[in-house]
Amino acid sequence: MLKGKIAKLAVSDVRFPTSLEQHGSDAMHANPDYSAAYVVIETDDGLKGYGITFTVGRGTEIENEDGRGEKGHSEPPRSGMKRGHKKEMLKEGYPAYTTSCAWLGYSDQQLTQLCSTALTEGWTKFKVKVGADLQDDIRRCSLIRKMIGPENSLMIDANQRWDVAEAISYVTKLAEFRPLWIEEPTCPDDILGHAAISKALAPLGIGVATGEQCHNRVMFKQFLQASALQFVQIDSCRVGSVNENLAIMLMAAKFRVPVCPHAGGVGLCELVQHLILFDYISVSASLENRMCEYVDHLHEHFKSPTVIRNAHYMPPKDPGFSSEMFDESVQKHQFPHGEVWRSILEKNGS
Amino acid sequence: MLKGKIAKLAVSDVRFPTSLEQHGSDAMHANPDYSAAYVVIETDDGLKGYGITFTVGRGTEIENEDGRGEKGHSEPPRSGMKRGHKKEMLKEGYPAYTTSCAWLGYSDQQLTQLCSTALTEGWTKFKVKVGADLQDDIRRCSLIRKMIGPENSLMIDANQRWDVAEAISYVTKLAEFRPLWIEEPTCPDDILGHAAISKALAPLGIGVATGEQCHNRVMFKQFLQASALQFVQIDSCRVGSVNENLAIMLMAAKFRVPVCPHAGGVGLCELVQHLILFDYISVSASLENRMCEYVDHLHEHFKSPTVIRNAHYMPPKDPGFSSEMFDESVQKHQFPHGEVWRSILEKNGS
Numbered sequence: 001m002l003k004g005k006i007a008k009l010a011v012s013d014v015r016f017p018t019s020l021e022q023h024g025s026d027a028m029h030a031n032p033d034y035s036a037a038y039v040v041i042e043t044d045d046g047l048k049g050y051g052i053t054f055t056v057g058r059g060t061e062i063e064n065e066d067g068r069g070e071k072g073h074s075e076p077p078r079s080g081m082k083r084g085h086k087k088e089m090l091k092e093g094y095p096a097y098t099t100s101c102a103w104l105g106y107s108d109q110q111l112t113q114l115c116s117t118a119l120t121e122g123w124t125k126f127k128v129k130v131g132a133d134l135q136d137d138i139r140r141c142s143l144i145r146k147m148i149g150p151e152n153s154l155m156i157d158a159n160q161r162w163d164v165a166e167a168i169s170y171v172t173k174l175a176e177f178r179p180l181w182i183e184e185p186t187c188p189d190d191i192l193g194h195a196a197i198s199k200a201l202a203p204l205g206i207g208v209a210t211g212e213q214c215h216n217r218v219m220f221k222q223f224l225q226a227s228a229l230q231f232v233q234i235d236s237c238r239v240g241s242v243n244e245n246l247a248i249m250l251m252a253a254k255f256r257v258p259v260c261p262h263a264g265g266v267g268l269c270e271l272v273q274h275l276i277l278f279d280y281i282s283v284s285a286s287l288e289n290r291m292c293e294y295v296d297h298l299h300e301h302f303k304s305p306t307v308i309r310n311a312h313y314m315p316p317k318d319p320g321f322s323s324e325m326f327d328e329s330v331q332k333h334q335f336p337h338g339e340v341w342r343s344i345l346e347k348n349g350s
Numbered sequence: 351m352l353k354g355k356i357a358k359l360a361v362s363d364v365r366f367p368t369s370l371e372q373h374g375s376d377a378m379h380a381n382p383d384y385s386a387a388y389v390v391i392e393t394d395d396g397l398k399g400y401g402i403t404f405t406v407g408r409g410t411e412i413e414n415e416d417g418r419g420e421k422g423h424s425e426p427p428r429s430g431m432k433r434g435h436k437k438e439m440l441k442e443g444y445p446a447y448t449t450s451c452a453w454l455g456y457s458d459q460q461l462t463q464l465c466s467t468a469l470t471e472g473w474t475k476f477k478v479k480v481g482a483d484l485q486d487d488i489r490r491c492s493l494i495r496k497m498i499g500p501e502n503s504l505m506i507d508a509n510q511r512w513d514v515a516e517a518i519s520y521v522t523k524l525a526e527f528r529p530l531w532i533e534e535p536t537c538p539d540d541i542l543g544h545a546a547i548s549k550a551l552a553p554l555g556i557g558v559a560t561g562e563q564c565h566n567r568v569m570f571k572q573f574l575q576a577s578a579l580q581f582v583q584i585d586s587c588r589v590g591s592v593n594e595n596l597a598i599m600l601m602a603a604k605f606r607v608p609v610c611p612h613a614g615g616v617g618l619c620e621l622v623q624h625l626i627l628f629d630y631i632s633v634s635a636s637l638e639n640r641m642c643e644y645v646d647h648l649h650e651h652f653k654s655p656t657v658i659r660n661a662h663y664m665p666p667k668d669p670g671f672s673s674e675m676f677d678e679s680v681q682k683h684q685f686p687h688g689e690v691w692r693s694i695l696e697k698n699g700s
Contacts, residue, residue, distance in 0.1 A: 189568045191541060192575050218539045225542050 004043030012038045015335040022105030027131030027161040032056040036266045050324040054265035085281045093312030096294040097125030104129040122310040125153040131161035141177040157183035164193040168200040181209040188213035194228035212262035217247045224255040235262040236271035264295030269306045270322035301329035354393030362388045365685040372455030377481030377511040382406040386616045400674040404615035435631045443662030446644040447475030454479040472660040475503040481511035491527040507533035514543040518550040531559040538563035544578035562612035567597045574605040583612040586621035614645030619656045620672035651679035
C-alpha cells in the first residue's frame with residue numbers, strides 16, 4: 001500500500017505540430033496537432049505518477065465517470081493456458097497493424113513509398129483513411145491492395161464522415177478491395193445506425209469497427225447488444241481509465257467479439273499495449289481477428305517507448321503504465337510558451 | 351442583418367447556493383448549487399447578446415456540435431391553425447407542471463405544505479423525486495397522491511439512479527400511485543435499456559421520460575427509433591442550442607411522441623418556454639400529454655422572468671430569448687469572489 005500523501009500535481013498542455021506534415025490527417029481532421037494533457041502527481045515520500053489524455057490540440061478533456069456497476073462476465077482461461085500465453089507474448093509479441101502508411105493527406109507517391117518500406121519491415125496489416133472523395137479512395141485502396149497482395153489485410157477508416165445510407169453505399173463501392181473492416185462509418189453515438197450498416201455489409205464480408213469515441217461502457221454494452229460492431233476498438237484515454245476498459249473487454253468476451261484497440265495518438269500505443277496483453281493473457285485467449293493499431297510517431301518522447309518487432313508489440317519490460325514523458329519533451333512542447341510553439345507562432349506572426 | 355462586429359465577450363461563473371435549503375436535491379445530486387456559465391457579447395455598435403448554460407456548480411460546459419445533417423420532417427399545421435394556436439397561447443398559456451413541491455431532501459411536512467399551497471394556486475401536475483429509498487418513496491408518493499386526488503397528474507423522477515432490471519422492479523412497486531411517467535430511470539446513454547424499461551412498464555400505463563442529459567439529436571433519433579421513451583424532454587442548454595432542439599422537436603413530431611421540456615435550472619424556464627411555444631404553434635399543434643416543467647426559484651435574477659398564470663406559462667412579451675440577467679445578480683453571485691460566495695466561504699472557513 002502507498003503511505004505518502006499527494007504533495008504536488010502538475011498539468012501540462014503538451015502539443016506536437018503534427019499537422020505541418022499531415023501526419024494524423026483523416027476525413028474529419030484536416031490539420032490535427034497531436035497533443036496531450038499530461039499530469040504528474042508527486043507524493044511527499046518521493047513517488048511520482050504520470051497520466052496522459054490524448055487530444056488533437058483543442059485542450060484537455062476530462063471524463064467524469066460515475067462509479068455505478070455494470071454486469072459482465074467471462075470464463076478466464078486456466079492458469080496453465082495463461083502461462084503459455086505469457087511465454088508466447090514474451091517471445092513473439094502481440095500482432096499490430098499500421099496506420100502510418102495511408103493518412104488522408106499523403107500523396108500517392110508517399111503512400112507507395114511508405115507501404116513499400118512497411119512491407120520490407122514485415123507489416124502485413126494496413127489501414128487506409130477514406131471518406132473525403134470516393135474516386136480518390138478507389139485509387140488509393142487499389143494502389144495499396146496491389147502493393148500488399150491478396151493475403152495481407154487492409155482496413156478502411158472513415159472517421160465518422162457519413163450518414164447511415166451513405167456509409168453503406170460508399171463502402172459497397174470499396175468492397176472489391178476486400179477491407180476487413182470499415183471503421184467509424186458514421187456518428188459514433190449512432191448505435192442503431194451502426195447496426196444497420198453492420199447488417200448491410202455482412203454479406204460483403206466487411207465488418208464494422210468503432211469505439212475510440214465511445215465515452216463509456218454503457219455505449220459499448222449497447223453496441224454489443226445490438227450487433228452493431230464486429231471489432232471493439234477500446235481506447236486507453238477516452239473512457240474512465242483501466243477499470244472501465246476492463247469492463248468493456250469482459251463484455252466483448254461475453255459477446256465473443258474481438259478487441260482491436262485504437263492507438264496512435266501521443267502515448268496511446270504506450271498505454272494500450274498493457275490492456276491488449278491483459279486481454280490476450282487473461283480474457284480472450286485468442287488472436288483470431290485480433291490486432292492492435294500502431295502509428296510510428298512521437299514515441300521518442302517517452303521514457304519507455306513501445307517496442308515493435310516484426311510488426312508485433314513486444315511486452316514492455318519497465319514497471320508502470322509506460323506513460324512517463326521526458327521532461328525536455330514536455331518543456332519544449334508546452335503550448336503556447338514552449339520553444340517549439342514559440343517558434344511556430346512567431347513564424348505565423350501571431 | 352447585423353452590421354456591428356463583436357467588440358467584447360464576457361463570461362461569468364454565476365452560482366446560487368441552492369444546496370443550503372435542499373432546493374434541487376435528487377437521487378444523484380444531494381447538494382447542487384444551481385449555477386450558470388453566463389456569456390455577454392457586445393458589438394461595436396452597441397448591441398448586446400446574452401447566453402446561458404446551466405450547471406450544478408461544477409463549472410462551464412460547452413457542447414461542441416459538428417454541423418452534419420440529420421433527416422426529419424413534419425407536416426406543419428396550416429396558417430389558420432397557427433393563428434388560432436397563437437391566440438390560444440396568448441390567452442391561456444402553455445400547461446406547466448411543478449417540481450418545486452417534492453425535492454428529495456424535503457421533509458414530509460414541507461411536501462405537505464408546498465403541495466397544499468400549489469393546489470390552491472391551480473397546479474394540477476406534480477413531479478416527485480424518487481430513487482434513494484423505496485419505503486421512503488412509497489410514503490412520499492402516497493402522501494402526494496392523496497393530497498392531489500385521483501384526477502391530477504403525478505410524475506416520478508429517479509435521476510438515473512437504477513440499473514435496468516432494478517428500474518423495472520422499483521417502478522412496478524410505485525405503480526399503485528399511477529405515475530404518468532418515470533423520468534431518467536437509468537443511465538441516460540442506455541437507449542436499449544430505456545427500450546426494455548418502456549416495454550416492461552407499458553402494461554402498467556407508465557411511460558418513460560428522458561432527454562435532459564441527451565447530448566445531441568443522434569441520441570434522440572435512436573431513443574425514438576427504439577421506442578425507448580414516451581416523453582421527449584428537450585433541454586434548452588444541453589444540446590447545440592435552438593437549431594439542434596428544432597431538429598429534435600421535428601423528429602418527435604414524426605414519431606408522434608410528445609415533447610415535455612426539462613426546465614428548472616437557472617434560466618432554463620426562461621429559455622425553454624420559447625421552444626415549447628414554437629412546438630405547439632408550428633409543429634405539434636397538440637396539447638395531448640404535453641406540459642413543460644416549472645420550478646419556482648431564481649427567476650428574480652432575470653430581466654424578463656417567466657410569467658406563470660394558473661399553472662400555465664404565459665408567452666413572453668419582451669423581445670429576445672429571455673436570457674438577460676440583472677447586472678447586480680451576476681456581480682453578487684460570481685464564484686468565488688462575489689459578495690454571496692465570499693460570505694459563505696468565509697463562514698466555512700475556506
